[in-house]
Amino acid sequence: MPTQLSPYLSYDGNCADAMRFYAELFGAKLEALITFGQMPQDMPCPPGGEHRVMHAHLVHPGFSLMAGDTPPGMAYRGIQGAMMAISFDEPAEAQRVFAALSQGGTVTMPLAETFWAQTFGMVTDRFGTPWGINGGPKAMPAAPAQG
Known part of the structure; x- marks a missing residue:
């Protein structure tokens, strides 16, 4: 495997x-x-x-x-210090998922164009899961060579 x-x-x-x-x-x-x-x-x-x-x-x-x-008996501290990042080829799919996750949740960054995607936004859904939603990736510069 x-x-x-x-x-x-x-x-x-x-x-x-x-x-x-x-x-x-x-x-x-x-x-x-x-x-x-x-x-x-x-x-x-x-x-x-x-x-x-x-x-x-x-x-x-x-x-x-x-x-x-x-x-039971174990303290729940929520999901902290991380988010679920998901990327879609099409901005429309990112918008659909963002809208669904936003229902009953908290938008921390509305969908908007960024240098890495046609659309990106952040939301914590109603279950307490933080998400970063990307749609329509843009070309990124290559990482510098490790030396």
Whole structure:
């Protein structure tokens, strides 16, 4: 199997809703959605965690996304210091996704043209996931040679 880097997001009881939303939004397949209550008998479920998601896995031809709810008794601190960056060939698709993620969320940078894309914006969706949405990439200068 080739090496693949996949984000693993943490939620506070709304992981199932978030992953179902992302599956529909991106036309992806939700391959796994396992709650703590569905764990094998030899791995007891934390009290109060029966309906919290232990592991979710979303698969799309262009990416893979994994997530889970924090276990009961573990402090949830939100998603900090990172954002999900996604790029689309067409600005219209970036606009569609940005609009969907903005519903009930917080726009931190409205869509606008940048030097790297015809459109770019940042939003934290209603599930608390920060996103950077790119549409219509522009040519970038080559990185300097390492020496």
